Amino acid sequence: MSYRPNNGPRPQAFQPPQGELAIIAGSANKQLAAKIANELGVRLTPCEAHYFSEGNVFVRILENVRGCDCYVIQGTHQPVNDNFMELLFWIDALKRASAQQITAVIPFFSYAKGDKKDEPRVSIRARVCADALEAAGADRCLMMDLHSPQIQGFFRVPVDHLYARYVLCDHIKSLGIENLVVCSPDIGFAKGASAYANYLGVPVVIGNKTRRDHTERAEVLELIGDVDGRNVLIVDDFTISGGTLMSMADVLKDRGANDIYAAVSHGVLSKGVAPRIAKSGIKQLFITDTIEPQNDPLPHNISVVSVAELFAEAIQSIHDRTSVSQLFPDGAVPSE
Template sequence: MASNLRIFSGSSHPDLAKAICSKLKIKLSELTISKFACGEIYAKPVESVRGDDVFIIQTGTGNVNEELIELFIILDSMKRSFARSIHVVIPYYPYARQDRVASPREPITAKLMAKLIEEAGADHVITMQIHSEQQQGFFGFPIDHLNARKLFAKYFQNKKIKDLVVVAPDAGAAKDADRLARLLGVTIAVMSKMRPGFNKAEITSLVGDVKGKNCIIFD
């Protein structure tokens, strides 16, 4: 099974890559990642990947822009090394919130990211809880959009917390929050949110009963 399956890790979350390899009982393949004196990133696989199915694990963390550039360079190196297929595992998809033009002259950066990932060499993306499901249409290749809703439901069921209510922080999150509430057999409350300025948010109202209850805010 694993004869031509290769898993590589970018700099963002090597522990996650190691955990995945441990679960699959395969070795984490080596990747050379370094920086030139000017700060430019250099990356390439240590061994040949010709004809292999390559999975690259890189997520969005605190240094998201640098990690994206690193991902693009890794993708290009895999493509030029004749990998048979290149799959990108991005648990947290960067720039996903910028998925529409909310005010004049704004970019749709989520779509730009999809195009850059595709152009760099990816054939397939696996991500978790992307900000809006329609973003799957931004890609010109298959995308697996995974959801951890059932895992969360099992976790809270095992906790046996009484008087639970699932709260959606805005209308956009209401559908997912409702699905979790149905799995738990509890009610839902929905907040109304407005943005008075850049990178600012205010809750203006709440629909639903949360008084005296234990709230799960599901965003």
């Protein structure tokens, strides 16, 4: 038995050489994957996914990835279950092809809403998905704006969590909107709204809403803070029906606000929502390209801000084994 004094040299952990970087584009995020590959200066790895008439999906990697550091770009938006199963099959295919490391890059993780057992006899869906990703063979995950950041604790593999607010805020700053205040549509996103406000250097106000059932409809009841004569930016992590944003915009207008803007990380936008937002009191809604528009053409007042560069920088950091947190301007990823 050997003894090493406390002040002696600490042995360096063995790190195997990192394989060639490979980007695999799943069906859900082909455009974003192409942008990420372009930012990284690599080509997309040839692959194919085929959906059969009965609903089964078949995936195949079309070239050798043995020993490669592989990144599967595949969100789990609508159709949620098809996209999630396809992601599992990509991971399994890469595992069986002897990839050195497999990272599931999930721009939008829809089941993040199922993060707790808040009713009797319900499933904690996010935990089930985490177990499935690990069982399929994912070595780590890279996600953006989880509905509940503590979901990272559901995984036994590393999870890198990116925030779209830096990209969105930089875009909003470039517009030169004066006399701005940030608004959270509910108490639950108050910390997130404060982070937006701190980065933009503006005040924050908070709305209070209630949701009576499992539909996407919510009613804004009250507003904490003054918006009279101010331009307002409503912020949230995602929107499906747009109801919260439009209801909040009405309340803000009633309180004397001038122009109403909104920014969300994930524009889920179910069918018929985009036309309603076009006719709403929202002057401009900023969303990212974590979800490709599926249901309706985007109207003039919905702008897409790309997060491809941020994802590419995170992938490069993981590949180079450097800190992902260095990508954030405030030095460290907040725990909000």
